[in-house]
Amino acid sequence: MIMNECEMFSNLKVPCCSKIVIRIDGRNFSQLSHNLELEKPYDLEFVKIMVKTCHDFFQEFSPSLIYTFSDEINILLNEIPFRGRLEKMDSIFASFISGTFTSNIINNKEFSKIFENPEIFIKPISFDSRVILLNSAETVKYFKYRQDKAWVNCLNGYAYWTLRREYGKDKAIQILYKKKSNQIHDILFEQDMNIADIPLWQRRGIGIYREEMIIQGYNPIINEEVMSKRWKPITDWKLPVFNEEFFHVNQIL
Numbered sequence: 001m002i003m004n005e006c007e008m009f010s011n012l013k014v015p016c017c018s019k020i021v022i023r024i025d026g027r028n029f030s031q032l033s034h035n036l037e038l039e040k041p042y043d044l045e046f047v048k049i050m051v052k053t054c055h056d057f058f059q060e061f062s063p064s065l066i067y068t069f070s071d072e073i074n075i076l077l078n079e080i081p082f083r084g085r086l087e088k089m090d091s092i093f094a095s096f097i098s099g100t101f102t103s104n105i106i107n108n109k110e111f112s113k114i115f116e117n118p119e120i121f122i123k124p125i126s127f128d129s130r131v132i133l134l135n136s137a138e139t140v141k142y143f144k145y146r147q148d149k150a151w152v153n154c155l156n157g158y159a160y161w162t163l164r165r166e167y168g169k170d171k172a173i174q175i176l177y178k179k180k181s182n183q184i185h186d187i188l189f190e191q192d193m194n195i196a197d198i199p200l201w202q203r204r205g206i207g208i209y210r211e212e213m214i215i216q217g218y219n220p221i222i223n224e225e226v227m228s229k230r231w232k233p234i235t236d237w238k239l240p241v242f243n244e245e246f247f248h249v250n251q252i253l
């Protein structure tokens with residue numbers, strides 16, 4: 001047998017005409033968050049490291065949209081890279097994010113916990129990766145589906161940590177057992193928490209995409225100031241609820 005025939009999956013490809021999302025998720029980040037004593041339910045320093053990592057990905061691979069919340073990163077690619085080779089995409093993207101996240105968390109002064117005490121960074125970081133095939137209509141639905149997950153996470157996170165501080169772990173779990181979203185709303189309200197006061201980025205996640213900007217420049221040939229349009233990556237901490245209009249207006253699809 002020729003040995004490279006054993007590389008059974010290396011020719012597995014995605015169809016060239018589809019859109020793809022790569023979803024990348026931190027491995028065992030519950031443990032990481034415990035080890036790093038992250039703020040609960042949201043730690044702004046950690047989130048900034050995730051966002052910086054998304055930016056680094058954006059610069060390297062030019063996707064059309066990155067959407068992140070918690071330890072997950074959703075990347076929309078309108079053009080299929082690596083001639084569609086699935087193993088290449090999964091492995092390169094996950095390892096790029098793992099390497100960049102690690103470098104950012106160690107080197108970034110914003111993450112003062114590690115920057116000031118590098119010895120607490122105990123285990124190597126890794127992320128898993130999956131490829132999701134979509135058409136345009138499904139793409140909007142997909143991002144809304146992840147945003148709904150961000151919202152449920154947010155609600156459950158606040159409810160759990162608020163109750164846990166008041167009643168302890170077991171009682172908090174017991175109170176929240178099988179509760180629906182509207183019941184959790186009421187519980188938070190009783191705890192004097194108004195959901196509307198929670199920052200939008202916690203409720204809806206954070207987006208990185210290009211925005212059209214007017215750049216002022218100078219044209220030496222005609223000896224005049226000129227305006228030109230550029231698409232520059234921005235971080236949107238105040239995302240709207242994802243819908244077709246958002247994807248259309250920002251020319252994401």
Ligand SMILES: Nc1nc2c(ncn2[C@@H]2O[C@H](COP(=O)(O)OP(=O)(O)OP(=O)(O)O)[C@@H](O)[C@H]2O)c(=O)[nH]1
Binds near residue numbers: 027028031033040044
């Ligand atoms: N305290 C804190 N924890 C966070 C924050 N963002 C993410 N996390 C942690 O990351 C976890 C992400 O959930 P999962 O991806 O389901 O859990 P996981 O432990 O990473 O498990 P696997 O992905 O299956 O390996 C959450 O449960 C939190 O514990 C944050 O801002 N603050």
Ligand SMILES: [Mg+2]
Binds near residue numbers: 025026027028030071
């Ligand atoms: Mg995870």
